[in-house]
Amino acid sequence: MCPLIPPELVGDIPVNKYPLNWTxxxxxxxxxxxxxxxxxxxxxxxxxxxxxxxxxxxRHLRIFLNHMHAFLIKQQLDYGIYIVEIDEDIPFNRGxxxxxxxxxxxxxxxxxxxxxxxxDLLPQNDHNLYNCPDQPRHLSVAIDKFMYKLAYSxxxxxxxxxxxxxxxxxxxxxxxFFGWGGEDDDLYxxxxxxxxxxxxxxxxxxxxxMLSHKQATRNPQRIKLLRSGKQRMQTDGINSxxxxxxxxxxxxxxxxxxxxxxxxxxxxxxKFSLSGNTTIFRRSAANFDLS
Ligand code: BGN
Numbered sequence: 001m002c003p004l005i006p007p008e009l010v011g012d013i014p015v016n017k018y019p020l021n022w023t024x025x026x027x028x029x030x031x032x033x034x035x036x037x038x039x040x041x042x043x044x045x046x047x048x049x050x051x052x053x054x055x056x057x058x059r060h061l062r063i064f065l066n067h068m069h070a071f072l073i074k075q076q077l078d079y080g081i082y083i084v085e086i087d088e089d090i091p092f093n094r095g096x097x098x099x100x101x102x103x104x105x106x107x108x109x110x111x112x113x114x115x116x117x118x119x120d121l122l123p124q125n126d127h128n129l130y131n132c133p134d135q136p137r138h139l140s141v142a143i144d145k146f147m148y149k150l151a152y153s154x155x156x157x158x159x160x161x162x163x164x165x166x167x168x169x170x171x172x173x174x175x176x177f178f179g180w181g182g183e184d185d186d187l188y189x190x191x192x193x194x195x196x197x198x199x200x201x202x203x204x205x206x207x208x209x210m211l212s213h214k215q216a217t218r219n220p221q222r223i224k225l226l227r228s229g230k231q232r233m234q235t236d237g238i239n240s241x242x243x244x245x246x247x248x249x250x251x252x253x254x255x256x257x258x259x260x261x262x263x264x265x266x267x268x269x270x271k272f273s274l275s276g277n278t279t280i281f282r283r284s285a286a287n288f289d290l291s
Contacts (some may be wrong), residue, residue, distance in 0.1 A: 095173030
């Protein structure tokens with residue numbers, strides 16, 4: 001068994017924000033295969049799937065993978081990285097993509113711990129352990145963009161960790177939050193409802209650099225959805241997840257999953273998220289005749 005505290009951790013680590021090209025990154029990680037790695041000399045204590053919802057951020061992805069593989073290898077984890085994408089005709093949906101990633105990773109391997117990770121957040125200290133304690137853990141406590149201060153006490157966005165059992169108990173994320181915002185707050189409500197408490201790593205360790213990008217379009221329905229979240233908790237999540245895999249490619253540095261929603265699977269969202277949501281849903285309204 002690997003030691004409880006991985007011996008090679010140093011604390012603060014440099015963050016290289018320069019996007020190296022793929023060949024260079026791949027040659028740095030000779031022992032990574034199919035987006036996965038496990039320690040050679042000891043048995044890892046944790047089987048961790050890193051799930052990353054993704055759209056159109058190729059530069060961020062290169063920076064992210066270059067940083068994360070070194071970070072995770074040093075933590076002596078048995079891990080796999082999943083980049084999960086939704087067909088571009090459908091608006092972005094972070095919660096749904098995490099649910100998809102959870103299912104797809106679970107069908108590949110017996111992961112017991114899931115890290116829900118934004119592609120633009122890079123940990124700055126390797127004592128920030130990517131495993132799952134006995135309560136859900138919020139990892140991105142101190143982000144440079146927010147002056148290294150937690151935005152608000154119930155925040156569970158950015159980077160968080162849950163065991164397979166915890167995630168299944170709360171029925172995963174809601175699938176209803178298209179566009180930006182609210183899905184993490186809804187997950188927080190699910191945790192509270194199930195009497196779980198959030199644990200947080202100390203803020204001098206749980207430090208992150210955020211890569212810059214344009215602010216995504218906020219979902220104007222998110223507050224309404226959040227208010228009605230409790231009614232849907234039992235029926236909206238992992239147990240109602242419907243999608244079609246367009247592509248699942250085991251690349252060297254990550255597993256790349258692209259999915260789509262059939263028109264019939266989009267129907268339940270019409271009432272809550274789609275009606276009146278003209279900004280975010282203009283494209284999909286045209287494609288799916290939801291206008
Ligand atoms: C909050 C968002 C979160 C997001 C954080 C980032 C909402 C719900 C309506 C209040 N929540 O405001 O989703 O992670 O900002 O700081 O928009």
